[in-house]
Amino acid sequence: MMNRIVINSIMLYILLLLPSVLRAQQLPQIPVSARQEVLGSVLERDSILIGDQVWWEMDIPEAKWKNAQIETAGISPLPFQITQGVEALSPVKLDSVFRKKRLEGIRARILLTSFDSGSYQLPHMPLYLKRIDGAVDTLWFSGPDLYVNTIQVDTTSFQAFGLKPQMRYPLTLSEILGAAGILFFLAALVWLIVWIVKRRRKNLPVFGLSRKKDPPHVAALRALDAIKAQELWKKQKVKQYYTLLTDTVRVYMRDRWGIQAMEQTSAEMIASLQRKEADDTLLTDKIIQVLGNMLYTGDLAKFAKYTPSDPENEESLQQAVRFVTETALYENDKEEKEE
Secondary structure, eight states: OGGGOOOTTOEEEEESSOHHHHHHTSOOOOOTTOOOOEEOOEESSSEEETTOEEEEEEEEOHHHHTTSEEEEEOOSSSSEEEETTEEEOSOOEEEEEEETTEEEEEEEEEEEEOSSOEEEEOOOEEEEEEOTTSOEEEEEEOOOEEEEEOOOEETTTTEEOOOOOOOOOOOOHHHHHHHHHHHHHHHHHHHHHHHHHHHHHTTOOSSSOOOOOOOHHHHHHHHHHHHHHHOGGGGTOHHHHHHHHHHHHHHHHHHHHOOOGGGOOHHHHHHHHHHHTTTOTTOOHHHHHHHHHHHHHHHHHHHSOOOOOHHHHHHHHHHHHHHHHHHOOOHHHHHHHHO
């Protein structure tokens, strides 16, 4: 914003030190006979620890910088000794001071540090203002007091004091209840996840009441009725028809006897039934043969490109229905078997 304010072609330069001062590497003292106006300056804080840093701030009057462009020339080399025991770590920095979005001041700042404890009276700081016509104005800023403190040392052991332990406060009821609430919430969340996983593995609905599973023979007969209603063999879909027919029988065998028929071939299914024959009076050689005929026709249709006639297709469906109805285990039979 200041770069846009150029009125009366006045160029103002702020230099911390003149070349002769730079060679001396120490700030000059204000002449005793001089009657210049001495402006005030402040430290960001009046005391620091050894090695800490603090800003020395000087506000430039508005009459000096208004309607002018400001540039700075830094201190070189750094660090620069302000006074014995106090060093400057930065060149002069200019900051714009705004209040309610209006530029109201220019502030010069120098970063200071000290590595020796004690009280220091900073010398007066001269800022030289050189205008374009060659005239030089000098602004003097009074030096404030800087106190540099050291870390306390235990005189008995000559060791630095350690850090104080962290203060501990007793637990309040609200903190205990908050922690208990979080633990309860996490436990409930874990239980809910486990419950959902178990329900999904059993193909049960996650929410709502689960419908009681139909007995194996009821589910199989319902599926066979649906297959019969489709009459896929009349739509030239014989392979799909026998696939549905044999899969229905496989599911029935799995639920009825626990046979893993979904992964077995037709011959393996018949062999599994024959092993169950001794323990189940409903399984007979005759009914197993009925199922074997149906599976044989289905294998021809699915794998040998055989096209059964309509009577054969209907007969295969009747054979599957007969196998299910004659081997069905009803509730009364189940109770008697368990007794």
